[in-house]
Amino acid sequence: DTGVSQDPRHKITKRGQNVTFRCDPISEHNRLYWYRQTLGQGPEFLTYFQNEAQLEKSRLLSDRFSAERPKGSFSTLEIQRTEQGDSAMYLCASSFKREQNEQFFGPGTRLTVL
């Protein structure tokens, strides 16, 4: 399968714990994006990378959130001191660097904070 993959698919954690998600993009793509989606809403942009450089961050990305893409391939999204409001689907997408920027999404990681 050459699509975007995410791990884990589901994560249940207790409030205050740290969690880390992984995304493996389509190998030829140099851009990688993280979005958050809650029930009944569209995806909300969190951050994106071009190769290993983090080029843009949303104000949604509080100090408890950090993302990395150390070698310009896979990426990790860490949430520290999780809160119940962090419960959501976390989506990763990748794309080529081109003007029209159509994005290819992974299946998402469903986070539940108890």
Place this chain on the structure above:
Amino acid sequence: SQKIEQNSEALNIQEGKTATLTCNYTNYSPAYLQWYRQDPGRGPVFLLLIRENEKEKRKERLKVTFDTTLKQSLFHITASQPADSATYLCALLGRGSTLGRLYFGRGTQLTVWP
């Protein structure tokens, strides 16, 4: 930023009819407007994009129009089938400092009944 409104949360039509979904935005006209399909528990899947200088785009049974004067896009599925049942998301590309991100509407849930 952009505020995006998609006509109704749910649209129910009979098989064989044409489904028409609406996407309205309030701020600047994007260089590109995209439509995605999302099935429950899965990531969005790219369907079509249209440039700001294009009036209409077609792909098989899908048609998208883009009116920058009205700040509106219409998405049509002709000869609809039950397999077309899903949530359809409108997405706009950012401009300037937000060029890398997509702004999504909350989606319209389409149900096609036999």
